[in-house]
Amino acid sequence: MLNITIINGPNLNLLGKREPGVYGSESFDDFLVQLKQQFPQVNFTYYQSNIEGELVDAIQQNGFNQDGIIINPAAYTHTSVAIGDAIAAIKVPVIEVHISNVHAREDFRKISHVSAKAVGSIVGLGLKGYALATEWLIQNTK
Numbered sequence: 001m002l003n004i005t006i007i008n009g010p011n012l013n014l015l016g017k018r019e020p021g022v023y024g025s026e027s028f029d030d031f032l033v034q035l036k037q038q039f040p041q042v043n044f045t046y047y048q049s050n051i052e053g054e055l056v057d058a059i060q061q062n063g064f065n066q067d068g069i070i071i072n073p074a075a076y077t078h079t080s081v082a083i084g085d086a087i088a089a090i091k092v093p094v095i096e097v098h099i100s101n102v103h104a105r106e107d108f109r110k111i112s113h114v115s116a117k118a119v120g121s122i123v124g125l126g127l128k129g130y131a132l133a134t135e136w137l138i139q140n141t142k
Ligand code: CA2
Pocket: 010, 011, 012, 014, 015, 016, 017, 018, 019, 023, 072, 073, 074, 075, 076, 077, 097, 098, 099, 100, 101, 102, 109
């Protein structure tokens, strides 16, 4: 069994409830049910927080005992040196996912403190990005 932790940052708990034009109309909880069905060989752990330090804690806590981390730090992507440092400090491969195409939006979204520390990034492909990241981890870890 492959162990993958998905970590989502601030406001992603609102997915499906607001701004369906940018982020789609599906809640992450509903998506997670499908993701688990799509990858029965994966043991998914899901964590979401709106608090920067809690995200740092989650990265540290999952960074040595999982096979991979898929992270969408949301707005903290663009501001948090602490989250970038935490990703650099852990052992397991991290894939950065953004639902929207951050490069096609405001300039401040073009900066990521995570990209350089991640194995790779998937942006703009909607929630499918989490499934693609899972596929990569299945094929490239263990
Ligand atoms: O595209 C992404 O996945 C983002 O990480 C989403 C963040 C944004 O700050 C990043 O630049 C790109 C925002 C998440 C907010 O999610 C909402 C969901 C529903 C309603 C309102 C916000």
